[in-house]
Amino acid sequence: MVKVIVIGSGNVAQHLITAFQNAEKNESGISLIQVFARKRESLAALIPIQKVTNQFSELLEADLYIIAVSDDAIESVSSELLFKNRLVAHTSGSVPLTLLNNNNRKAVFYPLQSFTKGAAVDFKTIPLCLEAENSIDFQMLSKVGKLISDHATAINSQQRKALHVAAVFANNFSNHLYQIANDICKENQVPFSILKPLIQETAKKIVAIDPEQAQTGPAKRNDQITIDAHEAFIKDDNQLKIYKLLTQSIQHNGKKL
Amino acid sequence: MVKVIVIGSGNVAQHLITAFQNAEKNESGISLIQVFARKRESLAALIPIQKVTNQFSELLEADLYIIAVSDDAIESVSSELLFKNRLVAHTSGSVPLTLLNNNNRKAVFYPLQSFTKGAAVDFKTIPLCLEAENSIDFQMLSKVGKLISDHATAINSQQRKALHVAAVFANNFSNHLYQIANDICKENQVPFSILKPLIQETAKKIVAIDPEQAQTGPAKRNDQITIDAHEAFIKDDNQLKIYKLLTQSIQHNGKKL
Ligand SMILES: NC(=O)c1ccc[n+]([C@@H]2O[C@H](COP(=O)([O-])OP(=O)(O)OC[C@H]3O[C@@H](n4cnc5c(N)ncnc54)[C@H](OP(=O)(O)O)[C@@H]3O)[C@@H](O)[C@H]2O)c1
Ligand SMILES: NC(=O)c1ccc[n+]([C@@H]2O[C@H](COP(=O)([O-])OP(=O)(O)OC[C@H]3O[C@@H](n4cnc5c(N)ncnc54)[C@H](OP(=O)(O)O)[C@@H]3O)[C@@H](O)[C@H]2O)c1
DSSP, X not given: OEEEEEEOOSHHHHHHHHXXXXXXXTTOSEEEEEEEOSSGGGGTTTSOGGGEESOGGGXXXXXXXXXXXXGGGHHHHHXXXXXXXXEEEEOOSSSOGGGSOTTSEEEEEEEXXXXXXXXXXXXXXXXXXXXXXXXXXXXXXXXXXXXXXXEEEEOOHHHHHHHHHHHIIIIIIHHHHHHHHHHHHHHTTOOGGGGHHHHHHHHHHHHHSOHHXXXXXXXHHTOHHHHHHHHHHOOOHHHHHHHXXXXXXXXXXXXXX | OEEEEEEOOSHHHHHXXXXXXXXXXXXXXXXEEEEEOSSGGGGTTTSOGXXXXXXXXXXXXXXXXXXXXXXXXXXXXXXXXXXXXXXXXXXXXXXXXXXXOTTSEEEEEEEOSOOOTTOOOOGGGXXXXXXXXXXXXXXXXXXXXXXXXXXXXXXXXXXXXXXXXXXIIIIIIHHHHHHHHHHHHHHTTOOGGGGHHHHHHHHHHXXXXXXXXXXXXXXXXXXXXXXXXXXXXXXXXXXXXXHHHHHHHHHTTTSOO
């Protein structure tokens, strides 16, 4: 039986707890034996309260400890663990493995998805990026990862950094462009909902084809008449800057000008 | 029986032909009586060839003519029609209604979706933006529109312009950001496929919640340490410019700085 402990009670911790509980039900040979939460009662709805501790000194012995706390608390939480030479992972996309305290064997267990508390997700579909210091630790990490996800992959710290930057472009920035589109709709009394099917379609397209091949629009077509008309239409300076820069970037195929 | 003629043989024309043929099968009181294509044989797989003409002089009498040709050919094609005072619509998101020739009654029949030849779409789910010069013409347009789409909406030329600009941000520019993400992954030997579930999720989220509320990431959190690390990581000037501008824009909530 592989014994796992989750440390944290936020978004990721709660989704991990649910995923491990599901894996337990399937008698997969895994057991979530304990959870650490500063406020024990915050997990009362999710897990029997006697399984939750708020004392580092009470942490049981386990094969894997997963620290799912805010990025800036990972270092200090890992240094508060009172045991030595056990396998300890964090769940962050942007914190290096090396930030974990030297007392224990370091690992990363990073689920690449955007979680919202309470919103159910099928953990099986979420890519899990795994990193460990040696192949024996990686095997344990991978064993645990594969029990809750169908997409567990070895990703080192440098690759994870690249992924995180790429995710900022693909997700945070895209979402911001949706917001600008929403603002433009509002200003012109058009329901933003008209654009939603097209937004879904654009995201779906790249599952099958390369984004470079999927590119459409006036910039791609070098349709200067439409570009000029759009630039004349846009009244907001910030929107105009973004329009010009991304149009240029498409025209140069995303490469340095 | 409402009689419709489609002019054109490109992406949009072909999807319209299929949608009208489906509506005909449902005995909905509509008939696609003819199609105009410069190269008749290009539609041979789609529609009986005797229904296709390449002569403007052979065009039959219909209740609605839909010109689905390239934006820059709409004006000239509309001026080649030999009849007068009939209802003629184009399918463009960016061309004003007024560009159509004065000989006929003008309208717009704009399907707001990104079409690819041969890739099947369920036309019923596509928002149709409709505009006419008077309410009687609008009724005819709306009757036809509702037979092929569940989302036929009145959108005037000013609103359509705003929608088109908004769609450039939400779709063309988002897709370009996917390409940049793909480039960053490639440069760092990470499979881009790891990001695809998150990209889908980001697009799906805004169906239910406002993009402003859905915004996450280092810029939103004002996490300057991560922003600095990302800026140091990005080697390409163009990518860096985009990173900085969109980060700033998120921090100012998409408003003028
Ligand atoms: N959210 C996502 O979509 C996502 C996706 C992938 C990875 N991650 C990563 O997963 C980790 C957790 O993120 P999250 O979204 O779950 O964060 P969150 O919802 O904000 O929860 C943060 C958790 O950290 C705890 N915490 C903060 N400071 C602490 C300290 N000094 N000592 C003990 N516990 C402390 C909080 O406890 P209290 O509740 O008591 O304050 C809370 O349980 C982060 O490394 C994040 O980068 C997040
Ligand atoms: N593609 C989309 O996703 C989309 C979405 C919504 C609206 N629209 C609008 O729909 C319209 C058609 O776009 P599309 O994507 O279907 O374009 P397309 O696939 O490039 O097809 C253009 C069509 O126009 C014809 N054409 C061009 N110049 C002509 C001329 N001088 N005389 C007669 N026919 C001419 C072409 O005929 P040949 O084949 O003989 O060259 C072809 O059938 C445009 O107004 C576009 O803005 C497109």
